[in-house]
Structures are given as C-alpha cells and as structure tokens.
Amino acid sequence: MRVVIARCSVDYAGRLSAHLPLATRLLMLKGDGSILVHSDTGSYKPLNWMNPPCTISKREPDEEQKALGVTEVWRVSQAKTADILYVLIHEILHDHEHHLGEDPGLIKDGVEAHLQELLAEHLEVWDENASLIRREYFTAIGPVDILAKDGSGATVAIELKRRGDIDGVEQLTRYLELLNRDPQLRPVRGVFAAQEIKPQARTLAEDRGIECLVLNYEELRGLDTSHNRLF
C-alpha cells in the first residue's frame, strides 16, 4: 500500500470519459495494482479509480506536459477492459509506503437473510395463525422469499426487502402471476414485507391487492432468543 498526496490532474478513458482538473488529492495505490483518487470530502467513493487487475507504469512527461508543470505521468491500464487512467503529477507533497499484509475480512450480520430467517420463525407478527410452508420456495423465475398459509388456510407469497421499493412490488407481482397458474397453489395472495415501505411502492402494491407489512427488526430480534448475536 502506497499513499501519495499530490497536486495532480487525472484523465480516465474507458466505459466513460472523465477528467479531473489540477488540485491536491490523495492517491492510494494498493498492493494488487489498483489505484484510488480521493478528495477531502464526499463519501467512500473515490473521484476516480482503476480496479484490479491493472498495471501502473511511470513515464516521463512530454514537452507540452513539462511546460504545464507536470513532473511525472502515471499510466494505469486495465488488463481486461482496456480502460486507461492517466495521473499527471505536478508535485508530490507526501509519499509513504507500508506493507499491510492480508486482511482477515469483514464479519457481517443483520442483512436480508437474517430478516427472512426471523420473519419465517415469527410469522405471528403478521398473522397469529399463520404457518410456514417454506423459505426460498423455488420457481422458474427465482425463489419466493417465504411461502406460507394464513389463518384461513390460504396460500401467501411473502416478498421481503430491507427497503420496500417499486422494484420489489414488481418482483412479487411476477411471482404471484406464476404461482397463480399452478392449480395446486391457486389462489395465492401477496404480502410485501420490509423495514420501510416507500409510499409509491405501497400505492402500487395496494393497487394490485398486495398487502403491505412493515417489519420492526429490533422487535423481531427481541422475539428471537435462540440466535447468538455479535453485540
């Protein structure tokens, strides 16, 4: 890992063309050859970057570039996509290299899989007399998150999202269309469950006769005494 702070301009030509005018920025050169160009604001996305696998070669600036104050030219080329990134260095203000070693990686918990697991085990938060048929019920166009029977014995397909967007309603609609062709299952109702349901998604869902269910993750976690938590 090499970290350089430099006055530089950057040109990228690949899936799009992009240019960064001269300014002071942080350049991160990772061990796998990739490079990130960061400014002092903004979130984690760099202003410009090149993904591995790629190679960086240092070149002398041509006469024109020299006249503009360029002292080094870094040419970064992508092995697979033929994208090219040029970093025109005007002045290096800080330069530090350090061997980091391999990273043990991130341990995650609490994503959609866990939400699905919790809801499948606690369908009573939706319908007191509901019973699970199965999670990840497989169909030709993909798995239905949860297939269940409600208190009256009717089949219900539950689509689960952390954030309930229009996309999710469309997805559930496709599943319902397919499931309702199956005489064994028909009629199948839809339930759109999420920690947060966007108004437009709710409107679309209800317009299609799909029930909306807002989930409280903390509450579900509270019901779940068996699962071992990180915190």
Added chain:
Amino acid sequence: MRVVIARCSVDYAGRLSAHLPLATRLLMLKGDGSILVHSDTGSYKPLNWMNPPCTISKREPDEEQKALGVTEVWRVSQAKTADILYVLIHEILHDHEHHLGEDPGLIKDGVEAHLQELLAEHLEVWDENASLIRREYFTAIGPVDILAKDGSGATVAIELKRRGDIDGVEQLTRYLELLNRDPQLRPVRGVFAAQEIKPQARTLAEDRGIECLVLNYEELRGLDTSHNRLF
C-alpha cells in the same frame, strides 16, 4: 485529510452489525469528519466507513481493552442515523495530516444521456426510415427516453439503458401500458435498447412483444462527427 496506518480492529453497529478482526489497515479521515477503513486489496469500497455528517471522538480504552493491547478508542457517530463505529487502535504505524483544499470536481462524458442523444440523432441504426418525435417525452409516470415513428408510421417508445436489465423492461412496460391508453398515440410498440442486454431481460421483453436492440457505442460515436470529445 488525515491518513493513518494502524493495527486496529473495528466494530460497526447500525443498519447491520459488522466486525473487523485485528489487522494492519489504512484509515482515511476526511475533512468533513467521515472515515474510511481500507485494506491492501479489493476495489474502491472500504472494509468499513462512516459517511458525513459524523463526529469522531478519541477515548481512553477501558481496563479490559488495555489488557488486550488497545491504546486508543475512536468512536465515530453518525449525526442523522445514530450508527456507531468503533476503531480500536492497537498501534499507530504512520500518521500524516495534510490540507487538501476544495476539489473542482469531476467532468464526465459518455453516459446514458450521451447514448440517448446519439441514438436520437441516428435512429437509422434501428430502422432506416424511422423519424424522431421527441426525446424525453413526458408522461404522468416519467419521461419516455425516445418517442419515434418507425418506417411504417407506427409510434414506438424506446427505453434506453447502458445495461439492459429486467428493471428496464418493467419500466418500459409501464410506459407502454400508459401510452396505449392514449387514443392519439395507440398503438405504441416498445423497443428496449442497450449496450448489453441480459438474457433474462431479453426473454421478458420478447415475451411481452418488446423488440430488443443492442447498441454499439463506439459505432454510434463514429457516426457522430459534430460532437466534441474529450479524447
């Protein structure tokens, strides 16, 4: 901008829970208070981070942490979402601060807007006798990318994507449904145009009678002699 290379472990509790075991990593502390935790591999996404606005406070480790070798505890809290990130510093190997100043920002070219402009000007790549009605044809549920007439005089709605996914087909389907309610326009056909069309999207589109059109960006650029390019 402060850049620190340190042996550290990280805990995040917010929209999910995540833990990074002890290892040497790069910590980038931006001027707006945000922090990024990077390893030596992977692409531009940090292992862990906190978006602005957030505040970092340095604390003394408790006895238990001290016994484990922790020398500093950084507590990063999000102002809006109440997410919390803890960085447990075991050893600081490099520490450098530098004022970067404001960044003039990125100048982009070649994205969907440009693809739309090019296709609108060169409809002949789709149908030799086609004519443009208008770009960004506005409807109640959003703008149709391109509305045109084909060689036979029939109205056609073209939805344009860089990458043709199922979402795009759904979007176009909604537009077509709406446009076909208008007796002035009816009947309206659909064309799904993209630089790359995913097999599932193609299947869904063709199943709904929507024509698929794969665009060659380089070729379209070649037809376009008027436009001034960055490269």
Added chain:
DNA sequence: GACTAAATTTCGGTA
C-alpha cells in the same frame, strides 16, 4: 426534502 433512476456501481451467492 422526497423520490427515482443510474452507477466506470461493487459484492456475494449460485448454477
């Protein structure tokens, strides 16, 4: 500010 669609998306899982 809320919402929608795009992204040089990246990332993880599965067939």
Added chain:
DNA sequence: TACCGAAGTTTAGTC
C-alpha cells in the same frame, strides 16, 4: 465462470 440480486449501496437529477 457467468448470471442475478442485494447493498450500511452511493450519487445525481427531478419534482
């Protein structure tokens, strides 16, 4: 390896 869907998505544009 390719494809598909989720992401602590982020980001940019529009209403």
